[in-house]
Amino acid sequence: MTGSSTFLEVRDLTVAYGAIQAVRDVSFTVEEGQIVSLIGSNGAGKTTTLRTISGLLRPVSGEVLLGGVPIHKLPAHEILGRGVAHSPEGRRLFARMTVEENLRLGAYTRKDEAGIVSDLDRIFDLFPVLGERRRNKAGLFSGGEQQMLAIGRSLMSRPKLLMLDEPSMGLSPIMTQKIFSTVRDLQQQGTTVLLVEQNALSALALSDRAYVIDLGRTTLSGTGRELLADPRVQEAYLGEGVAS
Amino acid sequence: MLPTLLSQIVNGLVLGSLIGLIALGYTMVYGIIQLINFAHGEIFMIGAYGGLAMFTYLLPTFVQQQWYLALPLLLLAGAGVSVGVALIMERFAYRPLRNAPRLAPLITALGVSVALQEGVRVFYPGATAALPFPKVFVQGTWAIPVPGGTVPLRWTGLLIIVVSLVLAFALNSFVNNSRMGRAMRATSQDRDVARLMGIDPDRVIVLTFVLGATLAGVAGILYGADLGFINIDIGFQNGIFAFTAAVLGGIGSIKGAVAGGLSIGLIKALGGQYLPGGTAYDYVWIFVVLIAVLVFRPQGFFGETERVRA
Numbered sequence: 001m002t003g004s005s006t007f008l009e010v011r012d013l014t015v016a017y018g019a020i021q022a023v024r025d026v027s028f029t030v031e032e033g034q035i036v037s038l039i040g041s042n043g044a045g046k047t048t049t050l051r052t053i054s055g056l057l058r059p060v061s062g063e064v065l066l067g068g069v070p071i072h073k074l075p076a077h078e079i080l081g082r083g084v085a086h087s088p089e090g091r092r093l094f095a096r097m098t099v100e101e102n103l104r105l106g107a108y109t110r111k112d113e114a115g116i117v118s119d120l121d122r123i124f125d126l127f128p129v130l131g132e133r134r135r136n137k138a139g140l141f142s143g144g145e146q147q148m149l150a151i152g153r154s155l156m157s158r159p160k161l162l163m164l165d166e167p168s169m170g171l172s173p174i175m176t177q178k179i180f181s182t183v184r185d186l187q188q189q190g191t192t193v194l195l196v197e198q199n200a201l202s203a204l205a206l207s208d209r210a211y212v213i214d215l216g217r218t219t220l221s222g223t224g225r226e227l228l229a230d231p232r233v234q235e236a237y238l239g240e241g242v243a244s
Numbered sequence: 245m246l247p248t249l250l251s252q253i254v255n256g257l258v259l260g261s262l263i264g265l266i267a268l269g270y271t272m273v274y275g276i277i278q279l280i281n282f283a284h285g286e287i288f289m290i291g292a293y294g295g296l297a298m299f300t301y302l303l304p305t306f307v308q309q310q311w312y313l314a315l316p317l318l319l320l321a322g323a324g325v326s327v328g329v330a331l332i333m334e335r336f337a338y339r340p341l342r343n344a345p346r347l348a349p350l351i352t353a354l355g356v357s358v359a360l361q362e363g364v365r366v367f368y369p370g371a372t373a374a375l376p377f378p379k380v381f382v383q384g385t386w387a388i389p390v391p392g393g394t395v396p397l398r399w400t401g402l403l404i405i406v407v408s409l410v411l412a413f414a415l416n417s418f419v420n421n422s423r424m425g426r427a428m429r430a431t432s433q434d435r436d437v438a439r440l441m442g443i444d445p446d447r448v449i450v451l452t453f454v455l456g457a458t459l460a461g462v463a464g465i466l467y468g469a470d471l472g473f474i475n476i477d478i479g480f481q482n483g484i485f486a487f488t489a490a491v492l493g494g495i496g497s498i499k500g501a502v503a504g505g506l507s508i509g510l511i512k513a514l515g516g517q518y519l520p521g522g523t524a525y526d527y528v529w530i531f532v533v534l535i536a537v538l539v540f541r542p543q544g545f546f547g548e549t550e551r552v553r554a
């Protein structure tokens with residue numbers, strides 16, 4: 001938990017959709033074992049940043065380094081193999097497949113059937129509702145259950161770095177707490193987490209470090225506590241949540 | 245009366261299972277890359293010519309004369325040639341257009357189709373006319389006794405039904421139960437998320453073309469063996485039927501391709517027998533049924549409404 005070595009480094013990243021620059025010169029680092037959040041308003045470029053790290057998008061300029069090695073030219077399917085799992089915005093489950101099939105797809109690159117089976121059991125311990133309904137189609141689940149499945153699916157590759165894009169979106173407060181405490185548990189078990197959240201208060205409370213992204217740029221950074229106390233953050237992202 | 249009805253049903257099932265076998269290639273490629281691969285009929289045709297070439301130029305006489313030696317070799321040759329051509333087509337015609345607007349690969353598919361057909365016409369000796377296809381299976385018919393007479397079923401027709409259904413079941417179980425099959429379904433449902441799972445879409449796409457071409461190549465040999473001759477138009481004719489079958493059954497669906505193929509076979513056989521106009525109009529009924537089904541169920545028998553993409 002000392003978080004001494006830099007695991008992920010994003011350097012001057014610029015990403016565009018055609019002529020529209022969605023991310024401009026974004027830089028941040030994620031130390032091993034930390035929970036790092038990216039917060040920012042709608043359309044700030046958070047999802048675009050994650051999609052670029054996982055190889056779904058190519059940067060116009062800048063670099064993504066994983067353990068010091070550039071990965072921004074690798075295809076997405078190879079980046080997973082380097083220990084980066086990405087649970088995308090909106091969960092994006094394979095709706096017509098069962099819980100178990102979704103989880104097994106998370107373990108697609110693994111060949112150790114015994115390990116896969118024991119990880120399935122681990123996920124079912126973590127989220128018992130998934131175990132009870134392992135043969136049901138994922139599309140029939142509630143939002144919270146789908147989010148558990150999405151997280152479970154991205155854990156099945158045994159990632160070193162787990163990237164979660166708005167895991168609390170559309171969830172009840174209780175379910176949100178459950179997801180965040182799961183994230184904390186995962187960190188304690190040694191997983192590094194890069195979290196994107198609109199729910200800035202909960203995210204900051206959880207984070208070792210956080211970056212504010214605004215209109216494609218990183219504007220503020222600090223520890224979770226520092227940003228929680230920062231008046232600019234309070235005004236822009238926390239609203240009444242802190243006052244009350 | 246009954247023997248006539250049953251005979252037409254038998255004819256319909258023979259044609260229909262062959263069409264279904266070809267339709268599987270259309271439906272799988274569409275399911276993965278949303279491309280209507282109009283050249284797939286030509287992949288079927290070229291499989292038949294591949295088998296014919298092996299028989300004519302490579303097999304020694306004693307092998308030619310024993311169907312149980314010749315047939316497996318021809319099936320391998322047909323599937324092999326179809327797969328080879330499909331791989332070249334995927335790599336050099338479709339892959340460069342992977343991110344192009346959807347019209348571009350569609351028009352390319354039409355171009356590939358014409359190129360393959362004309363290629364065989366120009367380069368295969370004698371292909372300007374129909375060529376006799378070797379008798380690589382038991383000849384003659386099985387007269388199935390029924391009340392009021394018998395129903396003839398050619399042994400080659402029985403072969404078509406059995407092989408088609410076995411291959412369709414095998415394919416269905418591969419897609420539903422294997423790791424690669426799961427990767428195919430994942431790629432079809434959400435390509436980006438499939439990539440996040442570590443799936444290489446190019447590998448899945450190649451596998452899809454290989455599976456479709458294998459079935460088409462086998463179908464080409466079975467077709468030649470049943471009919472006794474082949475010409476370069478067979479890909480176009482049967483390709484249209486197979487494409488229609490895939491749409492009727494619900495494009496993207498494996499069960500749908502088989503059900504659509506069998507429906508088309510039965511409509512053609514029964515419509516030609518019983519509906520006004522006789523066999524001159526049997527094509528008409530196929531498309532009348534297609535239109536009628538699509539009006540009431542645009543996604544076809546087994547199609548998914550949600551498959552429509554943004």
Ligand SMILES: Nc1ncnc2c1ncn2[C@@H]1O[C@H](COP(=O)(O)OP(=O)(O)OP(=O)(O)O)[C@@H](O)[C@H]1O
Pocket residue numbers: 017020021022040041042043044045046047048049089198
């Ligand atoms: N596929 C796309 N094509 C074109 N522009 C896009 C695309 N996806 C996102 N954008 C634009 O890029 C910018 C950044 O979007 P992005 O989704 O990365 O923001 P975000 O911070 O994740 O927002 P949110 O909190 O709403 O999820 C926005 O202006 C958005 O409109």
Ligand SMILES: [Mg+2]
Pocket residue numbers: 046047048089165
């Ligand atoms: Mg987003």
